[in-house]
Amino acid sequence: MRKSSQRLNNASPARTSTPQLLLALETSCDETAIAVLRDRELLVSEVASQIAEHAKFGGVVPEVASRNHLLHAPRLLERAMRDAKIDIAQVDAFAATSGPGLASSLMIGASIAKGLAIGFGKPYLAINHLEGHLLSPFFGEAEIKPNVSLVASGGHTMSTFVRNIGDYEIIGRTVDDAAGEAFDKIAKLLGLGYPGGPEIEKHAPNGDPSRFDLPRSMPDSENFSFSGLKTAVRYLLPTLRGDFLADVCASVQAAIVDVLVSKTIDAAKQHDVDLVTISGGVSCNRELRKQMGEACRHHRLELKTADPWLCTDNGAMIAFAAMSKLQSGLSSRVTEEIDPSLALAENWRTASAERRRNSA
């Protein structure tokens, strides 16, 4: 059992027969999101995006994000109760993302969930944002089959060997930029809007993915690196004349997709699983889905993806991770703090602690 979890008093790991209502908040970055589940059935999922508020600053401003969470959360909470047709006093457990993310943003969702849990005398569940993404391809299902999971988002790129819920071993992670961050930064260099992934994806189908030979970094490692790709594009752009936007977008997308697919397949073979899952905002990318699907078929692996609305940040994935834990008899202490650099697995915590010691 992870340190952050405790068994509920008298709780048994077996599922109870009365349906349980769970409310979850996700405020780790610039999306305020709330969802309500009845058992594993989604009653409501509300997301208030702050993209427009941050676009004028060219990135997420933590103070603006936390102020907006404070404004949006009570309104979303009321709407969620209305749309789910329930009274908040009926909710059996409250959950929130407790990390990783922006401290001042995490604090808002976690404080609201803890306050409600204390006020109504119900369990509180602190959920790791990455675990929310990682479990999202199983949304609504009762069983988590062993798999190799690729989480590719704006903040993280990580492959994980998933044995079961809560039993994770990090295989590889980015040593610099995340895949989504590379899409976002390159889109900015190209004068495209934020978030950059969907913008690059929009132009890519009209371009030639082989016109520019962009780097595929760290081919022999389980880790990922995308900052070299961004630098290559930065040096390439001033040399180009005429119509090049679609070709650059197609070549960038091809480079990122190539790396994500080949490393995920290698990891799946190495860990001898027959299931691959992909999640996180970048997994909305149609070319990634197509190529991962083809590679999985070729290697006789099953591929499981979440619906696109479940791939970008949302409350439903946090609620689902929380419900899975609650129904295994787990909850968190209300004294549990948020942790902006919360690790998904012990082997990652050890590795990052080691790196911090070495670089100190």
Ligand code: KG4
């Ligand atoms: O999971 P997410 O919503 O937030 C984080 O946890 O970071 O991921 C957002 C990231 C952004 O970097 C965005 O550019 C990327 O996901 N993204 C995409 C696509 N849709 C969103 N990247 C490539 N293709 C897409 N269609």
Ligand code: ZN
């Ligand atoms: Zn995310």
